[in-house]
Amino acid sequence: MSEGTERQETIRQGYKDRLVIxxxxxxxxxxxxxxxxxxxxxxxxVVDDLSSAYRWCLPQRTNVRFVEGSVVNDDVLAEVFREKPSYVFHLAALFANQNSVDNPERDLEVNGLGTLRVLQHAERSRVDRVVFCSSGCAAYGSDPPRPVPEDYVSLDVHTPYQATKLMGELYCNYFTGHKKLSTVRARLFNSYGPGEVPGSYRNVIPNFIYWAMRGEPLPITGTGEETRSFTYVGDIVDGLLRSGVVPAASGEAFNLASSRETRIIDLAQNINEMVGSRAGVRVVGRRSWDTQRRRQASTEKAARVLGFEARTNLHDGLAANVAWFRANWARIVSDARF
Known part of the structure; x- marks a missing residue:
């Protein structure tokens, strides 16, 4: 059996009949x-307080159970961890940079205390592994090398969100080193795709699609020459699944990202063209915390250890995202918050 085939079999068998939070x-x-x-x-x-998500986005499956509540609520965590899960994927967070600037205490409570409590319950319940979703914008500071490897970490943070995501990684290191809890730190880069409802604190792609479909010009915060490693949600999920069960991943950090840089101006033009908008773009002021002009991840380690590869090109990912918007337009218009 080849190494790649063996990894795939590990993933297929790793979650069957296992309880996952x-x-x-x-x-x-x-x-x-x-x-x-x-x-x-x-x-x-699924544990979610629906503060920035929607019940209708959840898959309706007989083997999926929803518990509404916050990771800050110790009673909620005690309830679900009492069932002795095998794996925990910790994605709950106050998202993201601007939200944390506007609400720094809430950011600390959810991203700091919430993460600590999840790890505490995971350790007591003897879970096999916790996969913590961190952020490439948090770990690498204002001017990282390109492509940035996982062993480059900077304390040059500019938002509470970046600080608390780094805190979460440090807590993972502590629980792995001193409590013998297996953890993996997944550093996500500019995820996009079906399921993200636009809003003032959301990512650029769903907001651009929303405004383009409404015939509004797309706001460029900067020059438009800024770049990001936009990564399709399906590829992110493939990396997370691998992070949960590949034995060699324990205790490690991985960039889950596309290795390709995309200019924001090109992104805007592609989305306008895809939805048929002629409204163009408009230039607005750069946000004070937005100091990373270019962002590109190294995925060599994730490829070597996890067998990870971001396979979805930007055009196909955007097309799938636009199709999801069109299929759910009435709900999206109702729930979008700006």
Whole structure:
């Protein structure tokens, strides 16, 4: 059996008939992950307070159970961990940079205390592994090398969100080193795809699609020459599934990302063209915390250890995202918050 085939078999068998907790499981990544776990035969408990997600995004499966509540609530965590899960995917967070600037204490409570409590319950319940969703914007500071490897970490943070995501990684290191809890730190880069409802604190792609479909010009915060490693949600989920069960991943950090840089101006033009908008773009002021002009991840380690590869090109990923918007337009218009 080849190494790649062996990895695939590990993933297929790793979740079958196992109990898995997904915190933040009603969000775009969480709901896609939940569906993938259910497809693999896992029993999934989703914990989400619906503060930035929607129940209608969750897959309706007999092996998926939803518990509404916050990871800050110790009683909620005690309830679900009492069932002795095998794996925990911790995605719940106050998302993201601007939200944390506006609400720094809430950011600390959810991203700091919430993460600590999840790890505490996981350690007491003797779970096989916790996969913590961190962020490439948090770990690598303002001016990282390109492509940035996992062993480059910077304390040059500019938002509370970046600080608390780094805190979460440090807590994972502590629980792995001193409590012998297996953890993996997944550093996500600019995830996009079906499931993310647009809003003032959401990512650029769902917001661009929303505004383009309404015939509004797309706001460029900067020059448009800024770049990001946009990564399709399905590829992110594939990396998370691998992070949960590949033995060599324990205690490690991985960039789950596309290795390709995309200019924001090109992204805007592609989306306008795809939805048929002629409104163009408009330039607005750069946000004070937005100091990373270019962002590109190294995926060499994730490829070597996990067998991870971001296979979805930007055009195909955007097309799938636009199709999801069109299929759910009435709900999206009702729930979008700006």
């Amino acid at each position: 997904v915190t933040g499981g009603a969000g775009a990544i969480g709901s896609t992950l939940t569906a993938a776990l259910a497809d693999e035969g896992a029993e999934v408990i």
